[in-house]
Amino acid sequence: GCRAHRSAGGALVANVLRNGSVLLQWGLRHWGPPPPRPAAALRGFALNCSWDGTYTRFPCDSVELGAACRDYLLAEAHGSVRYRLCLQPRYAPPRPAPPAQCVEFRVEPAAMRDIVVAMTAVGGSICVMLVFICLLVAYITENLMSPALARGGSAAAA
Structure with a gap:
């Protein structure tokens, strides 16, 4: 069993598994229209992770993922910690990157x-x-x- 948490834009889903792992899955259709020409092709994704401490937010992971990736496994997330994962597509210039989609969750x-x-x-x-x-x-x-x-x-x- 797992609990699914979806980003506000709907592109990113964090599936929190019972064993403490988190499976992230995403698609491109919620990030807007496809690039107009091949030169502005998708280069990959930037995944940033942070968690809430008592007084501040700490970074926990920053990963560059390939253009074909549509999921990522965050193994052994700590329980009782509030995580925030943000994913942003990276396109070749001159197309600007769309805003990141973020999801927040807490692991049991x-x-x-x-x-x-x-x-x-x-x-x-x-x-x-x-x-x-x-x-x-x-x-x-x-x-x-x-x-x-x-x-x-x-x-x-x-």
């Missing part, structure tokens, strides 16, 4: 989810062990105390 903290699952499993195991210990104590008490009382009772009768 996978580590916290794993800790909750682990603690639940450990808590369940501890409960099962306590039940077994109580049953064992009851069994030992029943089997050790009964013969002693029975012997004590028969000795008093003799």
Whole structure:
């Protein structure tokens, strides 16, 4: 499963996967008309990434991608951090580059989810062990105390 976040212009989609990776996908139709002549052909894409800190925004990645690229995998994004990814097509002169399209998202903290699952499993195991210990104590008490009382009772009768 994943959650999709779309840029305001609709050209860029960030698919946030459960394993903490982010798959970016994009198309050109939302960036305006195609170039009028081959000289103004698409050269590639510039992808810039940043994330919000407590007081400032930090850069995390800046990548130049080829003209044929339509997706990019950002592996191992950190949980509980707000990311901003901006993608801008690069054209040959004289055509100016259209404005970048940006998408913002937050990755669910996978580590916290794993800790909750682990603690639940450990808590369940501890409960099962306590039940077994109580049953064992009851069994030992029943089997050790009964013969002693029975012997004590028969000795008093003799």
